[in-house]
Amino acid sequence: xxxxxxxxxxxxxxxxxxxxxxxxxxxxxxxxxxxxxxxxxxxxxxxxxxxxxxxxxxxxxxxxxxxxxxxxxxxxxxxxxxxxxxxxxxxxxxxxxxxxxxxxxxxxxxxxxxxxxxxxxxxxxxxxxxxxxxxxxxxxxxxxxxxxxxxxxxxxxxxxxxxxxxxxxxxxxxxxxxxxxxxxxxxxxxxxxxxxxxxxxxxxxxxxxxxxxxxxxxxxxxxxxxxxxxxxxxxxxxx
Amino acid sequence: xxxxxxxxxxxxxxxxxxxxxxxxxxxxxxxxxxxxxxxxxxxxxxxxxxxxxxxxxxxxxxxxxxxxxxxxxxxxxxxxxxxxxxxxxxxxxxxxxxxxxxxxxxxxxxxxxxxxxxxxxxxxxxxxxxxxxxxxxxxxxxxxxxxxxxxxxxxxxxxxxxxxxxxxxxxxxxxxxxxxxxxxxxxxxxxxxxxxxxxxxxxxxxxxxxxxxxxxxxxxxxxxxxxxxxxxxxxxxxxxxxxxxxxxxxxxxxxxxxxxxxxxxxxxxxxxxxxxxxxxxxxxxxxxxxxxxxxxxxxxxxxxxxxxxxxxxx
Numbered sequence: 001x002x003x004x005x006x007x008x009x010x011x012x013x014x015x016x017x018x019x020x021x022x023x024x025x026x027x028x029x030x031x032x033x034x035x036x037x038x039x040x041x042x043x044x045x046x047x048x049x050x051x052x053x054x055x056x057x058x059x060x061x062x063x064x065x066x067x068x069x070x071x072x073x074x075x076x077x078x079x080x081x082x083x084x085x086x087x088x089x090x091x092x093x094x095x096x097x098x099x100x101x102x103x104x105x106x107x108x109x110x111x112x113x114x115x116x117x118x119x120x121x122x123x124x125x126x127x128x129x130x131x132x133x134x135x136x137x138x139x140x141x142x143x144x145x146x147x148x149x150x151x152x153x154x155x156x157x158x159x160x161x162x163x164x165x166x167x168x169x170x171x172x173x174x175x176x177x178x179x180x181x182x183x184x185x186x187x188x189x190x191x192x193x194x195x196x197x198x199x200x201x202x203x204x205x206x207x208x209x210x211x212x213x214x215x216x217x218x219x220x221x222x223x224x225x226x227x228x229x230x231x232x233x234x235x236x237x238x239x
Numbered sequence: 240x241x242x243x244x245x246x247x248x249x250x251x252x253x254x255x256x257x258x259x260x261x262x263x264x265x266x267x268x269x270x271x272x273x274x275x276x277x278x279x280x281x282x283x284x285x286x287x288x289x290x291x292x293x294x295x296x297x298x299x300x301x302x303x304x305x306x307x308x309x310x311x312x313x314x315x316x317x318x319x320x321x322x323x324x325x326x327x328x329x330x331x332x333x334x335x336x337x338x339x340x341x342x343x344x345x346x347x348x349x350x351x352x353x354x355x356x357x358x359x360x361x362x363x364x365x366x367x368x369x370x371x372x373x374x375x376x377x378x379x380x381x382x383x384x385x386x387x388x389x390x391x392x393x394x395x396x397x398x399x400x401x402x403x404x405x406x407x408x409x410x411x412x413x414x415x416x417x418x419x420x421x422x423x424x425x426x427x428x429x430x431x432x433x434x435x436x437x438x439x440x441x442x443x444x445x446x447x448x449x450x451x452x453x454x455x456x457x458x459x460x461x462x463x464x465x466x467x468x469x470x471x472x473x474x475x476x477x478x479x480x481x482x483x484x485x486x487x488x489x490x491x492x493x494x495x496x497x498x499x500x501x502x503x504x505x506x507x508x509x510x511x512x513x514x515x516x517x518x519x520x521x522x523x524x525x526x527x528x529x530x531x532x533x534x535x536x537x538x539x540x541x542x543x544x545x546x547x548x549x550x551x552x553x
Contacts, residue, residue, distance in 0.1 A: 006339040010328075017327045080323035084384070087287045088340045089312040237290055239250070 003090045007098020008105070011072075015106040021068065025110050028064050032057065036117050049121055053114070053135050054206030058199055061139075061146055062175055066167035068106065069150025070160040072099045073233070077158040082236070092233040096226055100151055107143045111136070131208030138205020141218035142198065146171055148225035155232040174198050240265045240392055240422040241286065246295035248281050248446075255281040257446035258295070265391075268418040270433035271426040272541065273443035279426040280320060282443070283396050286424070287317045300391055313341065316385030316421075320396040322378050326370030330361060330380050333369060334387055341388040355383035358413070375406040382413075393417060395425040399432060411436050430538050442541065465533050467504040469516055473525035475500050481519055487512045499528065 015021045035056040040048070076082040085095060118132065150167040157163050178197035182190050194200045201214040241263035248256040256278045263269045271279045284290045286297055288308045296303060302310040325333060334355065338348040356365055359379045364372055369380065378398070385393055398414065399407045414436050417423060427433055433440045434454045442450040442457075450457060471478055475495055482502060483491045489507035493500050506512060513530050520527040 002342070003340060006336065010336055013332075014325075014327055079325075080319065080321045081325060083284075083289055083319045084317070084323055084337075087289050087312055087315070087317050088337065089309050089342070090340055091309075 003094045004097045004101065007090070007094060008101040011099050011102025012105055015068070015102065020071070021106065024064055024067050025113070028060065028110055029113055031060050032114060032117070035060075036120075040121070049117060049132070049135070050206055052117065053139065054203060057114075057139060058142060058175055058202055061143060062168065062171045065107065065143060065146040066150045066153075066164045066171065068103055069147055069154055069167065070164035071154070072103065072151055073154040073229075074158055074160045074163050077236075086233075086237065092230045096151065096155075096229045096233060100147060100226060103147045103151070104144060107147060108140070111139060111143070128208065134205050134208045134210050137210065138202050138214075141205075141215070141222075142202050144222045145198065145218050145225070148222045148229070152225045152229045152232065155229045155236075171198070240267075241297070241299050241424060243282070243286070243297045244295055246282065246285060246297055247293045248278075248285060248290065249293045255446055256285070256292070259443070259446070259448055260295075261441055261448065261451065263422060263424055265422050266418070267439060268414065268423040268425070268437045270437035270440045271424065271443060272428065272430060272433050272440050273426075274428060277443045278446040279443055280396055281446075283317075283394055283424070283426060286311075287315055287394055288312055313388070314391050316388065316390040316393045318378075318381045318385045318393075318395045318398060320400065322381035324369045324377055324380060324384075327368065329366055329368050330372070330383075331365045333380065334383055337384050338387050343388060351387050351389065355386050358386065359383040360409075374401045375403065378402060378406075378410070382410075386417075391422060393421045393423045393425075395423065397427055398425055399427070399429070407432075430541050465506075467502075467506065467513060467516070467532050468529065469502045469504065469527065469531075470499050470529040471502065471520055471525050471527050472499050473523065477523075478502070478525065481523065482516060485512055485515050485519065487515070 032052065036049075036052045039051050039056075073082075076085060086092075118127070121127070146167075149171055150163070153166040153170075154160075154163045156166070174196060175198045178193050179199045182193035182197055182200065185193060195217075201217045204211050204214055243262070244260050246256050246259045247254065259278070259282060261269075271282065273279050281290065285292045286299060286304060288304050288311055291305050296305075298304065299311045300314045302314070304311050328336070331352070334352055335348060338351055343351060356362055359382050361376075361379060361383055364376055369377060372380070378401070382395075382398065385395070395414070399410050402410060411432060414423060414425065418436075418438075425433075425437070437454065439453050440451070440457060441448055469482075475493060478500055479491055479493045479502070482488060482504065487506055489505045491505075492503040494503075495501075504512070504516075511532070513532065516530060517527060519525075
């Protein structure tokens with residue numbers, strides 16, 4: 001366990017050292033800011049974060065998080081440091097957890113910048129704190145899932161571009177496509193698609209509702225991808 | 240310390256390591272020699288638990304590399320061929336990170352850091368980002384990493400590759416010093432290095448061991464049957480027949496120039512016939528102006544083996 005802490009700290013320090021991370025945060029802030037201002041600061045518009053956070057943030061994160069995760073394991077394979085890492089007395093699970101948590105903490109820091117928007121909205125009226133907390137919980141779970149997917153693809157290839165594109169495609173399909181298709185279908189297929197749609201699970205959090213159904217969805221899929229990542233990493237030894 | 244038995248490693252259709260067995264005893268410095276692609280790095284990667292073997296077994300410090308992988312990793316210090324490091328970290332941070340991965344407590348880490356800084360001469364650049372260091376410096380950081388947890392066994396894959404002559408010499412000296420306290424297995428394709436540093440050499444080609452022994456032993460095998468060169472003046476044919484008739488002489492080749500005949504004599508056994516030739520020349524009244532043995536070096540031995548000729552004496 002202590003080893004996970006060490007690995008997490010290292011990943012975190014790499015994030016704060018690397019210029020890519022800052023560029024990504026900047027993009028994130030700019031885009032979020034644009035959506036925030038264009039939606040909210042209109043005469044007669046609802047002074048709420050629901051649209052920004054509920055509709056737009058998942059979209060933004062589908063692009064942004066894979067950019068953070070793309071180098072996580074791909075870079076280690078490419079530079080050969082995977083050899084010193086995997087011959088040290090740490091398990092693959094430690095390595096994967098360390099990278100996951102390091103990225104998650106960095107994501108939390110990035111998310112914390114949205115508090116700015118919260119403050120700006122608070123000027124216009126009392127905050128619905130419950131809803132806000134539920135939304136942030138949803139965002140953290142969502143981010144966790146996206147990161148685990150990105151990490152998985154990073155483990156599959158030495159090429160960062162392939163990693164980021166594959167993550168992006170998979171997330172886009174299950175975030176947008178599934179939801180869109182669900183609206184077109186009826187009956188069982190509709191239900192199945194809704195259950196596979198990440199956005200559908202997230203929406204309730206944005207409305208202030210914490211449903212265990214959705215909680216389990218996010219946690220179990222995140223764990224699934226982390227598990228798969230560990231297996232892919234283990235299989236690398238044989239090659 | 241290290242026992243390798245019938246190790247086989249296949250990557251798909253390619254057999255990289257083909258039934259290798261050898262032992263390394265405590266305190267030995269053993270060199271694995273071979274041309275590129277011989278299987279040295281693969282064997283080393285199996286020992287350090289990076290790859291599992293296809294079949295066969297290997298134990299390090301009594302632990303099996305496949306079944307007790309963590310134990311083995313705790314007891315090995317490994318410097319891979321490319322000395323991979325994280326360019327964004329400073330040398331000190333990196334070594335601290337590695338020490339933590341080995342589960343060292345803070346006090347031990349600090350002491351260990353001081354120890355390896357001194358041992359590997361990292362003092363002047365310990366606080367610089369690794370990305371800014373030269374190849375030689377990075378190699379030293381890599382070596383420090385291998386030493387930081389004071390392992391019983393050191394495995395060094397081509398430790399002097401890419402270094403300049405001064406650094407090469409320093410590294411070899413360091414390896415010899417370390418041999419006093421650690422068991423060392425190093426790989427190289429520089430024979431000279433193995434001759435100088437190692438107590439024993441194992442020559443690998445195409446995944447198999449083709450020769451093994453101390454540098455002296457190996458050299459013996461070569462020189463015992465090295466050709467002799469002699470220059471004698473006199474009647475050519477008579478000389479040739481007389482010399483060929485001597486005990487222990489195999490083939491004689493003769494070449495004439497300016498009244499002197501240059502003989503290349505291949506001994507038929509491991510006998511030194513130089514004295515006999517001298518006596519013969521003296522008896523027959525022929526002038527003898529040169530007699531010497533072409534001492535094949537370990538390098539000739541190596542080249543010969545690797546060129547798929549049967550090495551003498553194996």
